[in-house]
Amino acid sequence: MTISISATINGASFTGDVPPEELLLDFLRDRLGLTGTKQSCEVQVCGVCTVLVDGNPVSSCCFLAADIDGREVETIEGLAGSDFHRRAADVFMRHAAVQCGFCTSGMLLTAKALAGRGLRGDRDEIAAAMSGNLCRCTGYRSILDSLTEILGDDQ
Amino acid sequence: MERADGRLKLAGQAEFTGDIRLPGMLYGAVLHSPVAHARISSIDTSAAGKLDGVAAILTAEDLSDLDPYYGHALRDRPIVAIGKVRFTGEPVAVVAAESQAAADFAVTRITVEYDELPIAASLDQALAKEAPLVHEEVSRPGSAHGLGALPDAEGNVCYSYSFRRGDVDRAFAEAAVVVEGEYAFPAVYQYSMETHTTIAHWHGGELTLWSSCQHPFLVRQEIAALFGLPLDLVQVIVPFLGGGFGSKSYTKMEPLTAAIARKAGRPVRILNGVHESMITTRRHNMSCRMRTAAAADGTVLGRTAEAWLDTGAYADNGPRVTATAGDAAPGPYRWQAVQVQAHCVYTNTGPAGSYRAFGATHLQWIGESQLDEVARRLGVDRLEIRRRNLLRPGEEVRPGGKPLDADLIGDVEKAAGAIGWGEPQARSAEKNKRRGRGVSVGLLAAGAHPVSMATVRMGPDGSVTVLVGTTELGQGARTVMAQIAAGVLGSPVSKVVVRGTDTRYTPYDRSTGASRSTTVAGLAVQRAAQNVLDALLETAAARLEAPPQLLTPADGAIHDQGGRSMTHAELVRARFGFDGGELIGHGRVQPEGGSGSYAEGPVFWEVCVAGAEVEVDTETGVVTVLRTSTVADVGRAINPQLVARQDEGATLQGIGNALFEEMHFAPDGMLLNDTLLSYRIPAFRDIPAAMQCSIVENGDGPGPFGAKGCGEGALAAIPAAVVNALADAGVPMNTLPLTPERVWRRIQELGTS
Numbered sequence: 033m034t035i036s037i038s039a040t041i042n043g044a045s046f047t048g049d050v051p052p053e054e055l056l057l058d059f060l061r062d063r064l065g066l067t068g069t070k071q072s073c074e075v076q077v078c079g080v081c082t083v084l085v086d087g088n089p090v091s092s093c094c095f096l097a098a099d100i101d102g103r104e105v106e107t108i109e110g111l112a113g114s115d116f117h118r119r120a121a122d123v124f125m126r127h128a129a130v131q132c133g134f135c136t137s138g139m140l141l142t143a144k145a146l147a148g149r150g151l152r153g154d155r156d157e158i159a160a161a162m163s164g165n166l167c168r169c170t171g172y173r174s175i176l177d178s179l180t181e182i183l184g185d186d187q
Numbered sequence: 188m189e190r191a192d193g194r195l196k197l198a199g200q201a202e203f204t205g206d207i208r209l210p211g212m213l214y215g216a217v218l219h220s221p222v223a224h225a226r227i228s229s230i231d232t233s234a235a236g237k238l239d240g241v242a243a244i245l246t247a248e249d250l251s252d253l254d255p256y257y258g259h260a261l262r263d264r265p266i267v268a269i270g271k272v273r274f275t276g277e278p279v280a281v282v283a284a285e286s287q288a289a290a291d292f293a294v295t296r297i298t299v300e301y302d303e304l305p306i307a308a309s310l311d312q313a314l315a316k317e318a319p320l321v322h323e324e325v326s327r328p329g330s331a332h333g334l335g336a337l338p339d340a341e342g343n344v345c346y347s348y349s350f351r352r353g354d355v356d357r358a359f360a361e362a363a364v365v366v367e368g369e370y371a372f373p374a375v376y377q378y379s380m381e382t383h384t385t386i387a388h389w390h391g392g393e394l395t396l397w398s399s400c401q402h403p404f405l406v407r408q409e410i411a412a413l414f415g416l417p418l419d420l421v422q423v424i425v426p427f428l429g430g431g432f433g434s435k436s437y438t439k440m441e442p443l444t445a446a447i448a449r450k451a452g453r454p455v456r457i458l459n460g461v462h463e464s465m466i467t468t469r470r471h472n473m474s475c476r477m478r479t480a481a482a483a484d485g486t487v488l489g490r491t492a493e494a495w496l497d498t499g500a501y502a503d504n505g506p507r508v509t510a511t512a513g514d515a516a517p518g519p520y521r522w523q524a525v526q527v528q529a530h531c532v533y534t535n536t537g538p539a540g541s542y543r544a545f546g547a548t549h550l551q552w553i554g555e556s557q558l559d560e561v562a563r564r565l566g567v568d569r570l571e572i573r574r575r576n577l578l579r580p581g582e583e584v585r586p587g588g589k590p591l592d593a594d595l596i597g598d599v600e601k602a603a604g605a606i607g608w609g610e611p612q613a614r615s616a617e618k619n620k621r622r623g624r625g626v627s628v629g630l631l632a633a634g635a636h637p638v639s640m641a642t643v644r645m646g647p648d649g650s651v652t653v654l655v656g657t658t659e660l661g662q663g664a665r666t667v668m669a670q671i672a673a674g675v676l677g678s679p680v681s682k683v684v685v686r687g688t689d690t691r692y693t694p695y696d697r698s699t700g701a702s703r704s705t706t707v708a709g710l711a712v713q714r715a716a717q718n719v720l721d722a723l724l725e726t727a728a729a730r731l732e733a734p735p736q737l738l739t740p741a742d743g744a745i746h747d748q749g750g751r752s753m754t755h756a757e758l759v760r761a762r763f764g765f766d767g768g769e770l771i772g773h774g775r776v777q778p779e780g781g782s783g784s785y786a787e788g789p790v791f792w793e794v795c796v797a798g799a800e801v802e803v804d805t806e807t808g809v810v811t812v813l814r815t816s817t818v819a820d821v822g823r824a825i826n827p828q829l830v831a832r833q834d835e836g837a838t839l840q841g842i843g844n845a846l847f848e849e850m851h852f853a854p855d856g857m858l859l860n861d862t863l864l865s866y867r868i869p870a871f872r873d874i875p876a877a878m879q880c881s882i883v884e885n886g887d888g889p890g891p892f893g894a895k896g897c898g899e900g901a902l903a904a905i906p907a908a909v910v911n912a913l914a915d916a917g918v919p920m921n922t923l924p925l926t927p928e929r930v931w932r933r934i935q936e937l938g939t940s
Contacts, residue, residue, distance in 0.1 A: 058287075067206035068199020070429070072380045073461050077863035080380055108199030121197040125189055128828040131836065132661025133196025134380035134429030140197070159871040166863075168380055168430050169661045171835030172874050 037101040042066075042110025050097040056090070057081045059097035060107060068108035068137050079165035082138035083107045089145045089164070106144075108137035116144055120182050129178045131169035138165050143179055153184025188826055191666040191685065192427070192659065201427045204384040204399045205458050212386065213242050213283040215447055215457035216290035218297050219466070220272035220279050223308055223535040223856025224319065225301035227270055230280060235296040240289035243451035244297070245281045250446065256327070257409045259437050260334070261345060261502040263326035264538075266413065266442040272301070273321050273500035274537050275857045276466030278443055283451040287458075306535050308856035310474055310497050313343040313534045321500055321533035330412070331405055333636055334506055345498065346506035346531040348513040352586070353524030358489025362480035364564050366557045371922040372549055373849040374472035374497070377542045378868050379660075381429025382459040383467055385440045387448035394445060395422040401435045401658050402698040407690050409438045410445055425688045431660035432840075433541030434468050436700050437504060462861035466537035469850055471496040471508055473549050477516070479557040485567040487558070487576045489524040492516035494550065496539075498531050503540035505531040511546025511632065515903075518554045519584060519595055519630045519792075520576045535856045541700065543837065544631060547795050547903035548844065551629035552923070555907045559625065559914055569911070570603050573628060580887070584630065587787065591630075592887050592895075593794050598818040599628045602798040602908075605816030605879040619806045621918075622813070625911025626798045627904045633896050634790025635701035636778075640694035641711035643672055643719050643772040647763070649743055649755030651676065651683040651719075655712050656696025657704040658688050662898060663829040664704050668712050670825055671705075671891045675716035676723075677740025678755065694773075702793050702898050705825060706890030711774035713891040718772025726762045727753055791888055791895045794820040797841075797904030799875075801912040808931030810913060812842055814877035815905060822888025822895040833898040834880040839869040841905025846873075847924050 034049035041064065050059060060066045060083065069092060070080040076091035083092045084106040085099075111117045120140055123129075130136050142165050151161055158179050159172075167175060195201045232244045247255075247269040255266045268279045280297050284290035307313040307321060325340050338347050359365060385398040394416065400406050403423035411421045428435060440457050448455040459467060473496045480489040494512055498505030513529035542548075562572040577595045578584060584591050603609075603626045612622055641655040653672050657664040665685040673680040686693070696708050724735040727745040730753060731738070739746045746752040753761070760766050778787070798816040803809070817834040824830045847867050851859040860866045880901075888895030910920055918933055 053288075061206075065208075067202075070203070070381070071205065071458075072382065072429075073863040075862050075864050078380065112198040112200075117197075121194060124197055125193050128190060128193075128832055130190060130193045130196050131663070131832055132380065132428060132430045133192070133201050134203070134661075136196050137199045159874070162871045166380070166868060166870055168378055168432070168840070168868065169836050170832055171837070171839040171878070172869075172871050173835050173878055174832065176871060176874065 035098040037098060039100040039102065040104045042107060052098055054097040055093060056095040056097045056100060057092035060092060066107050066109050070134050070137065079138040079142065080135050082141045082165065084141055084145055087145060087148055089142045108141065111140060111144060116147065123178045123181050127174045127178045129170060129174035135165060135167040139175060143182060147183055151183055153180050155180050158183060188670065190663060191669055203381055203427050203429055204386060204397050207386060207397055207426065209386065209388060209454040212454040212456055213285065213451055214287040214290045215444065215455045216282050216294045217278045217457065217463065218280040218294045220268065220275060220277040222272060222301050222303055223275045224304040224306045225272050226304065227268060227272060227279065228300040228302050231298040232280065235282060235293040238289065238293045238296060240285035241282060241293045242285065242453065243283045243447060245447045245450050249450050253413060255413065257413055257438055257442055258502055259329040259405060259409065260332035260504060260506045261326040262329045263322060264501045266446050274466065274535050276537055277500065281443055281447040283447050283455045306856050307343060308535045308852055308854055310495050310532055310534065313532050314495065318343055321535055330408065332506055334510060343533040344530045345502055345533055346509055347528065348510040349528040351526045353522065355489050355491060355524040355526045358524040359480045362488050363483035364481045364561050365478060366560045367478040368557065368921055370475045370477065370553045372473040373923055374539065375470045375844055375848040376465050376850055376866060377432040377434035379430025379432055379434055382461055382464040383435060383440045384458045385444040386454055386456045387444040388454035389449055393420045393422065395424065396441055396445065397424045397426060398441050399428050399435050400425060400439065400441065401431045401660060401700055402437055403658065403688050403690050404656060404695055405698060406438050406441050410441055413442055414445065422689065422691045425658045428658060428660040432543045433545065433700060436541040439467055461863065465861045466858055468503065468540045469537055470542040470545065471498055471505065471539040473497065475553055477553050477557060479561055481561045483565065485562065485565050485572045485575055487520050487522060490517050490522055491526045494529045495532050496529065497534050497536065499534060499536045499538040501538040502531065503538045505539060508541065508545045512549045514585065514632065515547045515550040515629060516554060518551065519578045519591065519628060521578055536852045537858060543840065544795065544899035544903040547629050547631045548906065551627060551795055551903045552907035552910045555627040556910050556914060556919065559911045570599065570608055570626060573599055577628060584792065589789055589792065592792055593820045594885060595628055595794060598794050598796040598820050598883060599626055601881050602626055602796050602816045602818050605881065606798040606800045606814055615802055620802050620804050621916040622800065622802045623912045623914065623916030624798065624800045625908045625915055627907030627911055629795035629903050631793040631795055631899055631903065632789035633702040633793040634707055634788060635703050636697050637707045637776055637790050639696045639708040639711040639776045641708065641715040641774040642694050643712065643715040645719050645755060645759060645770040647756060647759045647766055647768055649682065649759065651678055653683060653685040653712055654693045655685065655708050656688050656693050657708045658699045660699065662833065663826060667705055667826050667829065668709060671709050671712045672716040675713055676720055678743050682743065702896030703790065704896065705894055706790060706888060706896045707776050709891045709894065711776045714774030715772040718774065719770045722762065722770045723755060723758050726758045730761060793896060793900050794818060795900035795903035797901055797908040799905065799908035799912045801909055801916060803913060803916050803918055803930060805934050808927035808934065810846055810925050810930055812875045812909060815875045816879040816881065817901040817904065818881045818883055819897040820883040821897050822886055822890065823884050823893040824882045825892065825894055827882055830882055830897055831880045834901045835878060837898065837901035838878055838905050839873060841902050842873055843869040845906035845909040845923060845925055847926060849924050
């Protein structure tokens with residue numbers, strides 16, 4: 033049994049059939065080859081699988097592919113090349129806020145969603161808003177410095 | 188200095204093992220034992236084998252043509268359970284199928300009958316008289332433990348390490364103060380964001396593995412031995428790793444993946460879930476008894492320690508961890524007498540192995556808390572007692588080993604100053620909150636076995652490729668190695684590319700761990716680059732008619748003193764007489780004298796120095812880390828940002844270890860908290876309000892430009908500093924983690940209001 037879906041993924045239309053139980057994470061990585069979204073905890077705690085669905089961050093490990101029907105999905109592959117990404121990448125590089133890189137896509141997509149919601153540069157507020165994105169390498173300080181700068185900029 | 192792989196990772200384009208798809212690749216799923224200790228009476232795979240999409244199923248009977256045991260310290264681990272399971276979660280069978288879903292489903296259709304055996308799932312149970320034996324036969328030694336002759340096993344104790352110096356009885360008899368205690372350290376999980384992932388592909392009698400492994404050359408060695416292949420027919424390719432921290436050290440999922448791929452006749456990928464990685468490896472939990480004796484003037488006299496480390500059902504790196512723990516028990520102090528025994532114990536739980544700063548993280552908080560208690564009882568300042576007793580550069584740390592090569596007193600003074608040592612303690616506004624400060628000093632023997640090679644290649648356009656076996660876990664190896672080569676050659680760093688490790692092409696490097704990469708592998712890169720530079724200078728000397736010693740490499744060219752220069756590209760072409768050819772430089776690092784063994788080393792001593800200020804809520808037991816300081820004593824910081832990131836990351840891991848990380852094994856051996864829903868790792872909210880990472884550069888390292896490594900020390904020192912700070916706030920603790928419940932109960936015991 034499959035479900036017919038029609039969605040926009042990184043600006044391009046997708047129409048096709050998905051098994052009802054297929055996770056969005058697996059659909060993106062295995063079906064579409066968009067491997068920039070990563071798998072880690074599988075219980076929507078760590079945030080490495082974060083993608084934007086209609087601009088909202090979701091943990092794609094706990095989201096059904098079937099549920100993107102009629103919606104817009106943005107992954108790191110779609111974000112890369114945008115002005116936001118260009119600016120964010122420069123800031124992350126300057127603060128050396130990338131180590132292994134496994135959490136990075138999720139961090140950037142969540143940051144974009146926060147920017148879209150008007151979150152500005154209060155450091156504590158940003159730390160709280162980013163509580164769904166874990167990192168084991170950096171100790172967070174450099175990422176928080178980066179996000180404070182990125183979200184503090186006039187949009 | 189831009190990180191070489193940063194933009195690739197920011198764009199989501201960096202390739203990790205799980206991102207690779209091979210044509211015809213199958214997906215593997217593992218059947219895990221539901222019981223901790225049992226004989227396997229039967230396995231029936233017939234129903235599973237008939238399912239759609241199932242290509243192959245592997246059990247022990249498929250290994251009968253092999254000697255199917257591996258293990259670099261003790262060769263005690265079967266590729267898949269053979270006749271017996273020893274921990275809940277042990278692989279009993281593997282399915283390879285056309286999709287992950289098909290493989291996962293097929294696993295549930297395999298029927299296994301278990302004949303349960305008595306369980307020894309804790310140190311107490313494993314050490315009890317008449318304890319059930321996890322391994323009935325003594326294990327063969329592995330090939331790469333570096334521990335010398337292994338002592339005889341005794342019951343469930345698979346390895347013991349002890350040493351004794353001076354007259355312990357006299358030291359304690361003469362002491363003005365004796366502190367004693369019993370301590371417990373938890374099992375914690377390294378939690379790299381990427382779980383263990385391996386792809387195996389047999390082709391034309393050769394085996395290629397892509398794996399998230401830190402030590403591809405050691406893995407290659409074990410795989411070759413297991414499958415009876417010459418080394419050069421086993422190829423291990425390591426893409427980017429999503430963190431390692433020791434969880435991916437030595438051999439993990441590679442034998443199982445290679446075995447199922449062999450049976451399937453097609454490439455197979457096994458990608459662990461977190462719950463699977465958590466029973467693939469973890470940190471040793473430990474019990475320890477320690478005594479410290481000191482004179483009235485604050486001079487330390489004697490220390491005794493006995494520690495038992497729970498290595499789980501298989502040894503993995505347990506013996507090395509145990510020896511390092513033993514060595515960490517005295518701390519870097521001038522003792523008259525020490526006596527240490529450390530034991531590595533099998534239990535029916537998931538195997539424990541390497542995790543950043545092992546041994547030091549286990550013991551430093553214990554010894555340092557006793558030293559603080561000595562100071563308190565004698566009325567001596569806790570920083571001052573360290574000044575009096577810490578070893579100084581050049582002093583012996585252990586007999587026959589490398590003398591101390593770091594200014595520990597200077598380092599701890601820095602760490603203390605950064606948290607306001609000596610300033611009046613700011614009081615919390617709230618009556619029920621208490622604050623305290625603590626510092627801690629320790630050492631880690633760094634470098635492991637110092638054998639590394641490197642190749643540097645310069646093409647006719649002057650571009651440079653570096654081949655070195657250090658794996659990129661996130662620490663920035665590909666950046667630092669490029670900086671080293673560029674520094675020697677005078678090339679712009681942007682023209683130097685460091686390629687990922689492929690054992691077919693990358694020269695031998697023993698391992699990525701023990702803080703050794705910049706110092707040992709980096710030295711090999713430096714020597715290889717020097718090789719290439721010598722060739723450039725030779726050609727330039729002839730063309731510019733100047734002696735090589737008066738030529739300088741800079742800006743991608745060789746310059747004479749008169750303002751003339753030739754670019755690298757021009758020099759390569761000149762050397763070969765056309766627009767082609769290549770300069771290839773080789774660098775080699777090996778022990779200068781002796782065997783390079785653990786006992787003769789280390790390559791350098793890594794300092795484990797930190798300070799912490801904490802606040803404890805006496806009504807709830809909640810501990811908050813207000814500020815931390817760490818010191819990276821690195822000789823020369825080739826990339827200061829990357830050094831700081833190591834200490835920041837280690838600080839957060841240390842906070843997790845100190846305050847809330849703990850794996851809970853039930854009495855029946857099952858791991859109860861095997862997902863992030865129930866195992867908490869630090870998040871953004873756990874950053875201390877102030878985190879200061881100092882870098883000390885005294886040029887006293889054996890690595891390139893006087894460098895020493897870093898990355899581990901802070902993880903050992905932060906929990907120790909936190910424990911000491913909490914004791915300073917009035918709540919001394921003997922058990923980690925410092926959960927609110929434990930701290931609150933202790934407060935009740937002490938009657939602190």
